[in-house]
Amino acid sequence: LLDLLKEGGLFVRRLPDKAPTPVWLQLTLENDETSAKIEWRSPQLVLNRAVNKDGLALDACRLVRASNASDAQCFSGSAPAGKDADLCFTFVSDTARAVFEA
Numbered sequence: 864l865l866d867l868l869k870e871g872g873l874f875v876r877r878l879p880d881k882a883p884t885p886v887w888l889q890l891t892l893e894n895d896e897t898s899a900k901i902e903w904r905s906p907q908l909v910l911n912r913a914v915n916k917d918g919l920a921l922d923a924c925r926l927v928r929a930s931n932a933s934d935a936q937c938f939s940g941s942a943p944a945g946k947d948a949d950l951c952f953t954f955v956s957d958t959a960r961a962v963f964e965a
Contacts, residue, residue: 865890873906877930877937877951877962887913888963890921898922901954903961919954919961926955930962937962 871889878884886903893899902918930951932942943951943964950965 868901872965874903875964876903877934877964879936883964886963891918901961903963919956919959923956923958924954925957926953928953928955930964934960934962 868888868890871887874886874888875883876886876888885906887906888901888903891900891902899921900918901921901924902916904913904916907914929948930937930943930953931948934951934953935942938951942948947964952963952965954961954963
């Protein structure tokens with residue numbers, strides 16, 4: 864997953880009680896490699912610039928885990944199961960939770 868995120872890829876962002884949204888998800892490192900951030904944005908560029916960009920500093924993350932029952936609200940009320948569960952992961956910080964599906 865780490866190598867994939869460094870290159871960036873198309874994933875689905877899951878939000879509670881909202882339709883799934885395709886996003887470009889990528890791990891970015893500062894030039895001096897002292898900090899990293901997981902960023903997501905609209906998969907389309909406008910005038911060669913990213914739009915709807917958001918992210919989470921990795922040093923603020925308490926946990927990166929497989930999505931589970933506590934994320935059910937992001938999956939229309941039922942947690943992912945079986946093979947679907949293998950494709951879903953969640954970044955958790957003290958102030959935010961970001962759920963994605965490959």
